[in-house]
Amino acid sequence: MSLLDTSTSTPYYAVAIAVVIYRLILSSSQARRDNPNRLPLPPGPKGYPIIDNLLDFPTVRPWLVYDEWLKTYGDMIYFKVLGQSFLILGSLDRTYDLFEKRSSNYSDRPRMPMLNELCGLHLFYTSTVSHRRNLEWPMQIETTRAFLRKLLASPEDFLLHVRHAIAATLLRATYGMAIDDDEKAKEHVETAEIALASLAEAGNPGSFLVDLFPAMKAIPSWVPGAGWKKKAAYWRTVSDTFVQKPWSMVIEKLKTGTAEPCVATAMIEKLPEDGSPNAAEETEIARNACAVAFGAGSDTTVSTVQSFFMAMTLNPEVQKRAQEELDRALGGRLPEFSDRPNLPYVTAVVKESMRWQLVTPLGENIDIILDVRNPLIFRLSVGVPHKASEADEYDGYYIPKDTIVIGNSWSILHDPTIYKDPFNYSPERFLKDGKIDPAVRDPTVAFFGFGRRICPGRFLSQDSMFILISSLLSVFDIKPGLDNEGKEVKINPQMTNGLMSYPEPFKCRITPRSTKAEQLIHQS
Template sequence: MSSVWLITLLLTVVFLIIKRSRRALRLPLPPGPRRLPILGNVLDVPTKDMPAAFRALNAKYGDVVYLDVLGQPMIVLGSHQVATDLLEKRSANYSDRSASPMVEIAGFSWALTLQGYGTRWRRHRRAMHQFFNANAVLEYAPSQRLETHRFVRQLLDKPEGFLHHIRHYFGSSIMRISYGIAVDEEPTDYIQIAEDTLAIFSSVFVPGKFLVETIPILRFVPAWMPGAQFKRNGREWTKIVYRLVELPWKRAMDAMKDGIGTVPPSMASGLMENIVSGGLSAEQQAEEEEVARNATAVAYSGGADTTLSTVQTFFLAMASYPDVQKKAQAELESVVGPGRLPEFSDQDALPYINAVVKELLRWRSVVPTGVPHRSMEDDEYRGYLIPKGSIVIANIWAYSRDPEVYPDPETFKPERWLKDGRLNPDVRDSETTAFGYGRRICPGRYFAKSSLFMVVSTILHTLSITAPVDENGRTIPLSGKMTQGLLSYPEPFECVIKPRSSAAEALIRATAVES
């Protein structure tokens, strides 16, 4: 049995190499490390600290680097300009995703981020856009404000649990909007379900981690065979992942059946009302309900976990850069004053707070190498061939550290975004990289940005965040290290959180009650 699989594997690799070689006769491939027979550049694909390793490859070979991973072409883009040229300006060719067998094996076929570019993806994207476009997000302002005030109250009551409170804040906020569910009133831990799912997502979908992504025929290997641990893990992953897709949706649908007039408005109820009133056949209704269920799960999982990383980074930055915190608080005192909390209507009058948010998005990348794109047809760029089916990687982490654009990039410096007391439009906006490129740009970016503004402004107006001290009263420096994976988070750290004044504490406790 094993010899048959080995022969099949070798024939597949040889076929792919011959296919690529014929294509390469027309145009040269981009530069890259020397390729070995059969293996290609499989040994050059980094297995740890991937963003820095890719940046080193680009520094050595140029802005467009070619890697051949057992016949699978991989293109590493070394600058924001190149990523814009291909993923934005030629998005019709670069909006696909690699058809990784791990999507099915790990149970993520519902995830918009991983779906191939086509009709199915457009239907899911349309459902997301309906509830998370710039105008739709304005309607969520009261809910975001309420959840933020509750979040800050939790920080007052138990500041040592700030990491848990951050998770609860985002899970609670997006659960209300996605499903109309108040998580504090539910026996099911929906927030933990989302966290478990995103942990699997981050671990599984690192480019090149599983050989089956390069040689798809390996997906047929029986789970009991040596080397098929990915199949055995997949069975357990799928059980966890589908709890996120099925459980909150069922809860929302049950609530609608019990009495639609009493169900809080949500993405789930809105989509289902449209389906029921759309005059569709039973088969069409079933198809549309699947799209609605999947899209709502995407909204919940993304909102519950990805922006969480940036808020963790906010606490890390404020504890590490006290002067930044003081400047932000001075602006809030001047504009908002001591008698109330920040509102969304204050945003235009708070340029330093806006600069802090932009710097948070730049300083620590949540998706350091992005979710890889895939070229749908052969393409020519700068005289080089980019073969059809290439995995295309945008190194967002490296772009955010370009010293020519962002001098002293490792320092948290909101001032880089300002000129004469206003946001400087000449500085490349961190949003242009942080949320991805082209037609694959994050559909929840407007919700994420408004959440960040409300959290940052409210916390800085009411609380003080400092680094811990040792027994001698000396500040303990925070490492600022990030976890590795497709999604990246600050490694666990401690900080000291206190109310800025008794008046600020009273203000939060008075407003953290739902009307």
């Protein structure tokens, strides 16, 4: 699907065409000024006058289209859409060169009116203090054991249980809410899911023309073809509730002395007093950071664990080998974090689950910036692109100012020169002589972002994946679901479209491995 498919209105495009002509005049003048050496642009698909590559600009699973273009034009491709320049990087070396070595010029984020100004999702912030693992691990163990019990009771709801297991940890850590015994907490999880769905759609670069032409946000919602304005208004209402409501609840609990220590209470206690010069700004930053920490911090882990379920239905031999390793190492108990050094194959399963079907295939990170003292650190891993602050010359090519630059993590983690048969699910690729092979590229190099913007919350996420996956394999068998005739259904490993990608719905059977395993779950 091309960007052209996102609207069918003549008035809508009339405004766009007028703006395009104006931008073409400006960009032509700027190019002559900023490219004195007359260097060529990087290679890429040829476009048409005025509209450039509008007709072939992908909005559905764009990472797959970019991957094909990269195979044709090399590991760096350039194209334009209605005057807006895009640069796609398809190798780790390219991302390192621009995002780390030249970070001063490629650390900005492009303006995204649909996401930020119309939907109200202001997520571009950073933090500085790491969460101590000895505080995380007990909470992760507790929520994982509760997850196993729920899965035993209603295995058909495994997708819901996965999301709630991850959300429970982050909701407790962020707002001091217990998801199982607080209806307001459950409501917040549901609101978060809607807010994150809007993020996935609105944050996909180029999906809405208003991102290319910010002036179009002034178009009234009643204009034919401007239905995106109504959608944005709804998303804004949801995002406001998502950010404001739990924060207000924590403040009320602080007043009554019933607040549980959490990220929000730590932030509130460190905020300047009302009336101070930066009080309003720092409060808004802290409030937004809490929302992102809970909402999107869970989604990378949720999607990866769901991909793991799908992989197990397709690869029973992998499941069997992992279970054999767990049986040898654990001796009939549930796993702890201290068991990780003795579980190299399970660790490889976690790595392959991250690599195989990426959560953020255009794998950049949104930074959560906190200008407060001693709150916990969080960062949201989603595919928000970089922007060239100034025109640049790189490897013999000219990169125009304001070019949107995207690291295509999908290509990096499916490079056949690095990963043999990259579309196969094979944890063995990470092992050598029964140990994790350090010579094999770790998927975390692209899964959590690049260079100086790599996600500092990556350890929390990896810990959650490890304890969930190892616990699941130790007590459950995972197989394809059954159809009405009792035959196993065919699992098609497809992912959804959007800024964050999830497995398409699929059916699977989850049963205890044995009576002893079932008893172990009840006792946990």
